[in-house]
Amino acid sequence: MTFQQELSSWNPFNGPQATKEVPTVGSKAPSTPQITLPRNDKKPTIISFLRHCGCPFAEKAFQKLRRIAEQNPAIHCIAVSHSDKAATEKWLEAVGGRGKVEVIVDDQRQSFTEYGLGYSSFWAVLNPWSLKNAMTIGKEEGFNIRPTESGSRWQVAGLFAADGEGVLTYAHQANTSDDLGDLDAAIGSVKFPKASL
Template sequence: EVGSVPEVGDRAPRSSDGRIAFPSAKLVLLVFLRHCGCPFAEKTFRSLTKFSTKHPEIQCIAVSQGSPAETDKWIAETGGEWNVEVIPDERRELFAQWGLGLTSTWHAMNPWVWYQTYRLGKGEGIWGSSGASLGSAVSGPPREAGTMWQMSGAFAVEANGSVAWSHVARAASDVPDFAEALKTL
């Protein structure tokens, strides 16, 4: 069952298994990724890794849809240097607790998403597993886990456990702006 998306000022949902607990010792930036191999998941994770190295005072957490093994493989192939805790959520229970359910075909594959996929590939070399279908010789980490229908999102949470910022993707290509989150913390 998918809960409601927490709004600014709400108490952050507590995970029933203790993987994510509030209050915490630090401010938290919690990011729910699209499926492994999605170019926008890769872009989001790369943005989060850069943010994490610039802001060690903030605990950065990425939640993956993959199993631990699939997530580890995708993260290694995505590369980079970071200070991000990665939590595999194969059954997408954490996604549901934070109000992130399944999306529509329009959300995942509208013309704007395809255009943004092409722009991301051409501009930044991030093609994801769609690179081959777009005529690119470059291909990213394969889509090994998760579903393209899963909604992504990001939340900034104060140390006391209250939500300070919320970003639920309006489309598959919607990558959160972590600078906006920083303004609220």
């Protein structure tokens, strides 16, 4: 990692801005060149759009998703990285591997923009509560800040779930850098869907 790479991650203009709305529960999940829903096997799917590789919140979100993938083989789990392939692979090795999670590298952010995930505000990234939480999960949970070789600290994360027909059952756009969404609610939305009226 170079100083220039680290500095580049702070550039708020180093990628596309989302022009689409975040899709809502009950709508068809957007299909992108990298993510096609519904799946041929009709498995429900959880999709976690990550912050940059190196972010402790991205690592926490990914490790939770990896545990879910191991515990729930009937659910397909996808993590989408906007860091480049080399940085993503290096980060995956550092955090214990991909496990049963399908990892998609979306460094052009096509899937991010299709799901309405653009750039966050200064406050969303650098508010005192998120900064405090970054220190807390480092001290208490071991999720420390790692070098950022690729990606943007301003990229908004998101968490989505879709049923076997490709209909969204959970949709969440992160409001702050430490906002991981509710993975338990996402899982519950595909494991125990509400009965249709």
